[in-house]
Amino acid sequence: MKECVVIDGVRSANTRAHKDKGWFRNLRPDGLLIQVYKALFERNPKVRPEEVEAVFCGSANQAGMQNDIARLSWLAGGFPESVASNGINQQCPSGMSATEHAARAIMCGEGDIYIASGVEDMEKVPMGFAMDFPPKFMERYNLMDIPMGNTAEKVAELWNISREDAEQMAFWSHKKAAAARDAGKFSNEIVPIEGEKEDGTKFMVTNDQWIREDISLEQMAGMKTPFKENGVVSAAASSPLTAGAAALLLMSRGKADELGLDYHIKYAGGAMAGCDPTVMGVGPIYAARKLLKRAGLTVKDIGVWELNEAFGSQALACLRELEIARNAPFDNVNVWGGALALGHPLGESGCRIIVTLNNIMKTDFKDAKYGVAMLCGGFGNGNATLWQQVEK
Numbered sequence: 001m002k003e004c005v006v007i008d009g010v011r012s013a014n015t016r017a018h019k020d021k022g023w024f025r026n027l028r029p030d031g032l033l034i035q036v037y038k039a040l041f042e043r044n045p046k047v048r049p050e051e052v053e054a055v056f057c058g059s060a061n062q063a064g065m066q067n068d069i070a071r072l073s074w075l076a077g078g079f080p081e082s083v084a085s086n087g088i089n090q091q092c093p094s095g096m097s098a099t100e101h102a103a104r105a106i107m108c109g110e111g112d113i114y115i116a117s118g119v120e121d122m123e124k125v126p127m128g129f130a131m132d133f134p135p136k137f138m139e140r141y142n143l144m145d146i147p148m149g150n151t152a153e154k155v156a157e158l159w160n161i162s163r164e165d166a167e168q169m170a171f172w173s174h175k176k177a178a179a180a181r182d183a184g185k186f187s188n189e190i191v192p193i194e195g196e197k198e199d200g201t202k203f204m205v206t207n208d209q210w211i212r213e214d215i216s217l218e219q220m221a222g223m224k225t226p227f228k229e230n231g232v233v234s235a236a237a238s239s240p241l242t243a244g245a246a247a248l249l250l251m252s253r254g255k256a257d258e259l260g261l262d263y264h265i266k267y268a269g270g271a272m273a274g275c276d277p278t279v280m281g282v283g284p285i286y287a288a289r290k291l292l293k294r295a296g297l298t299v300k301d302i303g304v305w306e307l308n309e310a311f312g313s314q315a316l317a318c319l320r321e322l323e324i325a326r327n328a329p330f331d332n333v334n335v336w337g338g339a340l341a342l343g344h345p346l347g348e349s350g351c352r353i354i355v356t357l358n359n360i361m362k363t364d365f366k367d368a369k370y371g372v373a374m375l376c377g378g379f380g381n382g383n384a385t386l387w388q389q390v391e392k
């Protein structure tokens with residue numbers, strides 16, 4: 001099999017998905033995606049769009065402005081009609097699934113150059129938009145147990161995650177994200193895109209909008225729990241509604257060498273696992289176990305982890321069950337902050353955490369031989385991907 005290496009990864013800033021307050025409120029999700037695709041080609045002039053074998057794009061709610069967003073954005077961006085585009089929907093893991101599809105195609109020798117991407121604007125296409133559940137699904141499950149926040153409450157109860165611990169995780173997520181932003185860690189991945197401040201002033205958005213400067217454990221402790229009366233999951237311990245796009249340029253190692261392109265990590269495997277949709281947040285436990293077992297590795301072999309923080313409760317349940325960590329702050333998990341602070345534009349996040357992991361393994365964790373990126377998905381899916389430093 002061929003080797004699949006990461007040539008580059010970019011993303012938009014993650015902004016608030018809000019019709020009055022979101023910095024990208026006047027930009028459509030296809031507009032965001034086109035800008036990250038263009039940035040990939042501008043940064044890598046040796047790669048011509050017509051040489052791309054195919055473009056995979058994940059999006060969790062493929063309706064309205066996100067209906068077949070993979071193909072429509074590619075064409076709307078003026079890219080060659082001869083390059084195929086494939087929309088992927090696996091709820092939140094969509095962007096990771098897109099990456100796995102591209103990596104597998106490269107390894108099988110179907111093509112040498114692929115783009116894997118993800119996009120979501122949770123204001124333009126809200127969660128559950130135009131959803132029509134199969135009647136048999138509704139017979140099998142109580143629909144009240146299916147909304148994401150409700151599953152986060154159930155995970156907190158079953159895995160015994162306290163409100164304090166989940167909020168501590170949110171606190172550190174914001175602290176680490178702010179420190180990473182202030183140290184310029186995201187400058188290699190965020191593509192500046194014009195947005196608008198709340199007062200309408202136009203500006204180039206280069207930072208994630210949700211990172212809170214004023215994060216306080218006392219304030220969080222007093223917040224409402226919208227998903228359950230006297231519950232434990234507040235807005236602070238939930239990933240917020242977000243807009244964003246991310247993309248990776250993946251290539252066979254042979255093609256990268258032929259073009260004289262630099263790379264430092266390769267795809268070393270992926271695993272998907274299903275679980276009970278009413279506790280969908282623990283999906284990464286099962287996916288990571290499969291991934292590590294197949295690779296002949298243990299948790300201790302993984303130098304650095306990116307785990308999407310859909311909710312504090314589910315992320316902590318995964319970290320504890322896998323015996324990666326017990327409580328924030330963590331040494332080698334989400335070291336530049338997680339989705340509680342950076343936001344979680346559903347279908348984008350699985351790709352975004354690989355973009356960030358690529359940069360983390362290039363800089364702060366260059367001695368880590370392996371990194372894992374993993375996330376949970378609505379209706380009971382978990383995905384995990386293994387990335388390995390390339391020996392040259």
Ligand SMILES: CC(C)(COP(=O)(O)OP(=O)(O)OC[C@H]1O[C@@H](n2cnc3c(N)ncnc32)[C@H](O)[C@@H]1OP(=O)(O)O)[C@@H](O)C(=O)NCCC(=O)NCCS
Nearest residue numbers: 092148149219220226234235236238239240241310344378
């Ligand atoms: C939790 C949730 C319902 C809250 O939504 P909302 O009521 O629209 O709330 P917002 O996120 O806009 O936040 C409400 C207010 O609380 C504030 N807030 C959020 N976190 C805060 C914190 N840590 N400290 C203080 N205030 C905070 C917000 O800034 C906002 O106030 P503002 O408008 O004055 O800025 C929503 O974020 C949600 O559904 N999240 C989960 C999304 C999801 O399911 N994703 C999929 C995961 S699998």
